[in-house]
Amino acid sequence: MRVILLGPPGAGKGTQVERLAKHLKVSRVSSGDLFREHTQKNTELGVLAKSYMGRGALVPDDVTIKMVMNWVNAPEQAKGFVLDGFPRTLGQATALDQALAEKGGIDKVLYIMVPREDLVVRLSGRMICRSCQTPYNIRDSQPKKEGKCDKCGGQLYQREDDKPEAVRKRLEVYTNETEPLADYYRSRGLLEEVDGNRSIEDVGQALARLVAA
Numbered sequence: 362m363r364v365i366l367l368g369p370p371g372a373g374k375g376t377q378v379e380r381l382a383k384h385l386k387v388s389r390v391s392s393g394d395l396f397r398e399h400t401q402k403n404t405e406l407g408v409l410a411k412s413y414m415g416r417g418a419l420v421p422d423d424v425t426i427k428m429v430m431n432w433v434n435a436p437e438q439a440k441g442f443v444l445d446g447f448p449r450t451l452g453q454a455t456a457l458d459q460a461l462a463e464k465g466g467i468d469k470v471l472y473i474m475v476p477r478e479d480l481v482v483r484l485s486g487r488m489i490c491r492s493c494q495t496p497y498n499i500r501d502s503q504p505k506k507e508g509k510c511d512k513c514g515g516q517l518y519q520r521e522d523d524k525p526e527a528v529r530k531r532l533e534v535y536t537n538e539t540e541p542l543a544d545y546y547r548s549r550g551l552l553e554e555v556d557g558n559r560s561i562e563d564v565g566q567a568l569a570r571l572v573a574a
């Protein structure tokens with residue numbers, strides 16, 4: 362089973378991707394994981410990616426795709442895989458399709474849907490400890506004492522990135538990038554949408570059912 366999991370920031374994609382990979386008994390990867398691995402190991406692709414990131418530029422699609430295809434073509438992934446938030450652009454999606462054509466292509470694209478305003482609430486509820494960086498969330502992991510870290514007593518604060526206005530911008534960027542992708546996979550009959558406005562357990566079960574079908 363070759364699966365892509367898409368979902369906006371705050372939809373709980375990280376948790377679900379782990380669960381889904383375990384359920385399918387395959388590995389999962391995100392392009393961020395591959396960037397880290399390649400740059401740490403100083404591979405040719407890693408050095409190339411670093412040269413772009415060092416200039417504050419985006420890593421070009423062909424570099425990212427090469428990293429993903431190296432991983433996908435490894436013997437460990439013969440039984441399948443879950444791609445976490447990749448592809449991100451239509452260009453990456455078509456390149457991935459071409460690269461996987463011989464293997465039979467992607468089987469399913471699962472899209473966790475959460476209404477934008479709920480995501481704003483979820484994401485802007487995040488607080489971080491100034492001293493030890495432990496994250497808290499007013500939704501499901503509140504500190505015992507308001508504004509104080511349970512672990513070290515440090516002061517909790519909200520990152521600029523997590524303020525509602527910034528969150529709205531992040532979500533807008535995500536939607537603009539992802540909607541064309543969703544349309545692309547929908548038109549190919551591969552897209553399955555999942556209501557992400559439920560418990561982690563319920564969303565997990567819904568995803569598991571979709572890959573069993």
Ligand SMILES: [Zn+2]
Pocket residue numbers: 490491492493494495510511512513514515
């Ligand atoms: Zn702390």
